[in-house]
Amino acid sequence: MKFEKNILCIGAGYVGGPTMAMIAYKCPLYKVTVVDIDSTKIASWNSDSLPIYEPGLDEIVEGARGRNLFFSTEIEKEIKQADIIFVSVNTPTKTFGSGAGMAADLQYWEKTAREIGQYAESPKIIVEKSTLPVRTALAMERILTSNDTRVHFEVLSNPEFLAEGSAINDLENPDRVLIGSRQTEHGLRARDELVEIYANWVPRERIITSDTWSSELSKLVANAFLAQRISSINSISALCEKTDANISEVAKAIGMDSRIGNKFLNSSVGFGGSCFKKDILNLVYLSRNYGLHESADYWESVVRINEYQTKRFVLNMLTSMFNTLVGKKVCLFGFAFKANTGDTRESPAIYIAKRLIEEKAELVVTDPKALKNAKIDLSGNESNVSYIEDPYEAAKGCHAIAVVTEWDLYRSLDYERIYRSMMKPAFIFDGRNILDHERLFEIGFNVFPIGKSKLTHF
Numbered sequence: 001m002k003f004e005k006n007i008l009c010i011g012a013g014y015v016g017g018p019t020m021a022m023i024a025y026k027c028p029l030y031k032v033t034v035v036d037i038d039s040t041k042i043a044s045w046n047s048d049s050l051p052i053y054e055p056g057l058d059e060i061v062e063g064a065r066g067r068n069l070f071f072s073t074e075i076e077k078e079i080k081q082a083d084i085i086f087v088s089v090n091t092p093t094k095t096f097g098s099g100a101g102m103a104a105d106l107q108y109w110e111k112t113a114r115e116i117g118q119y120a121e122s123p124k125i126i127v128e129k130s131t132l133p134v135r136t137a138l139a140m141e142r143i144l145t146s147n148d149t150r151v152h153f154e155v156l157s158n159p160e161f162l163a164e165g166s167a168i169n170d171l172e173n174p175d176r177v178l179i180g181s182r183q184t185e186h187g188l189r190a191r192d193e194l195v196e197i198y199a200n201w202v203p204r205e206r207i208i209t210s211d212t213w214s215s216e217l218s219k220l221v222a223n224a225f226l227a228q229r230i231s232s233i234n235s236i237s238a239l240c241e242k243t244d245a246n247i248s249e250v251a252k253a254i255g256m257d258s259r260i261g262n263k264f265l266n267s268s269v270g271f272g273g274s275c276f277k278k279d280i281l282n283l284v285y286l287s288r289n290y291g292l293h294e295s296a297d298y299w300e301s302v303v304r305i306n307e308y309q310t311k312r313f314v315l316n317m318l319t320s321m322f323n324t325l326v327g328k329k330v331c332l333f334g335f336a337f338k339a340n341t342g343d344t345r346e347s348p349a350i351y352i353a354k355r356l357i358e359e360k361a362e363l364v365v366t367d368p369k370a371l372k373n374a375k376i377d378l379s380g381n382e383s384n385v386s387y388i389e390d391p392y393e394a395a396k397g398c399h400a401i402a403v404v405t406e407w408d409l410y411r412s413l414d415y416e417r418i419y420r421s422m423m424k425p426a427f428i429f430d431g432r433n434i435l436d437h438e439r440l441f442e443i444g445f446n447v448f449p450i451g452k453s454k455l456t457h458f
């Protein structure tokens with residue numbers, strides 16, 4: 001079959017895989033290929049057991065794979081054949097040298113740019129899907145054209161706004177699709193071609209266009225604003241605990257002001273995930289680089305409050321349980337950084353688990369999808385941690401439960417049964433405020449929510 005377009009995506013991760021699966025699913029006339037240097041991951045994308053858990057993803061992949069969706073390791077061949085190349089490689093925080101701990105590590109991204117420059121034999125539209133520092137497209141253009149080829153490359157910015165756990169819905173019904181381009185004839189033509197792809201299923205008014213730098217920067221700013229809301233509400237949760245105010249009541253009251261809005265006001269153990277911290281630190285680094293230290297300090301405080309919130313949670317566990325956790329069994333309900341994903345990158349659970357181990361507690365970790373990753377995150381601690389998928393079994397004989405991930409299943413467990421199986425006094429620390437605290441207290445638990453008065457029997 002002759003396809004209308006050949007689309008390639010370099011990087012088959014949490015973004016590349018689902019995003020391309022959605023394009024292929026919605027546009028049967030385009031051939032969509034996803035490549036990666038990780039052959040195990042590609043084999044997994046080609047199997048019945050996909051490398052990531054995402055509700056609804058299996059159906060979308062099954063619907064298009066082999067028809068017009070392909071996963072491959074043949075990077076050179078696929079670059080040659082592609083008309084449009086999305087780059088969706090990882091851009092983690094740099095861990096070495098200048099900017100360590102703050103700046104984005106662009107080595108994977110640069111390697112991709114060089115490969116495209118080396119292998120391309122015909123004009124290509126290059127789409128930045130990865131989250132990148134503002135003005136990266138310029139560096140991309142310079143690398144691509146440094147080989148002295150006559151091939152024309154047009155670099156677009158098309159940041160991804162999907163959230164894990166709801167990726168399929170986010171891709172199918174995005175609030176907006178953002179495309180940044182150069183305002184030249186070539187740039188605008190390439191932009192229109194990308195608009196046409198999304199217009200196959202996204203209403204035109206939700207596809208917005210801008211210059212390249214605003215598009216790149218908007219992605220960092222969107223994540224910074226979302227994270228800032230969480231840090232704001234979390235900072236107030238600490239005050240609520242001191243004053244007998246209730247964070248849920250406060251969030252409701254402020255969220256009903258349409259100027260504030262009610263989303264992203266759930267107080268928690270702190271935000272996790274591979275991007276919020278990394279992207280804010282990137283913004284901080286950029287601001288400092290331009291000498292904007294006040295702006296940098298402002299955004300850095302969002303990360304500091306987040307760390308404070310997670311630390312506060314563990315400290316509260318320690319002081320509430322009579323200042324010692326030595327030899328006590330503590331069960332973590334959830335390890336993923338949020339519900340409906342198996343991803344544990346930057347999950348607050350990692351810090352919490354390590355601190356509890358430091359206090360010489362014995363840990364039991366339960367999670368419906370993230371135990372495999374949890375074992376990797378906590379490797380080296382095998383003698384202090386056990387992993388049990390069934391929450392009833394996991395809680396058995398424990399002194400305390402800490403709810404770390406807001407999985408729905410934890411809302412509807414039989415807590416009387418759990419209480420009976422635990423050591424007494426039994427403690428529950430609800431790091432997500434998803435449980436019925438009054439009811440737990442009636443059962444006999446000592447209950448410690450976030451941003452609300454504790455309910456104790458002593």
Ligand code: NAD
Nearest residue numbers: 011012013014015036037038088089090091108130131160
């Ligand atoms: P990921 O680590 O899951 O996937 C990246 C993939 O790129 C990996 O499989 C890696 O093997 C591959 N890769 C690296 N170098 C390569 C190369 N030279 N050639 C081929 N493949 C290569 O990362 P992710 O979570 O998908 O994130 C990708 C980008 O998207 C990041 O910039 C991130 O900030 C951004 N983003 C992520 C999310 C999210 O929810 N995870 C959402 C929006 C944006």
Ligand code: UGA
Nearest residue numbers: 160161162163164264265266268270271272273275337338
């Ligand atoms: C986030 C953004 O929501 C996406 O738009 C963006 O594309 C993505 O980052 C990215 O660039 O990687 P994600 O991290 O997958 O998506 O998930 P979120 O739903 O944003 O949750 C992030 C963290 O904040 C989780 O740990 C979650 O539990 C926590 N959170 C969220 C709260 O603590 N309170 C809230 O009210 C909302």
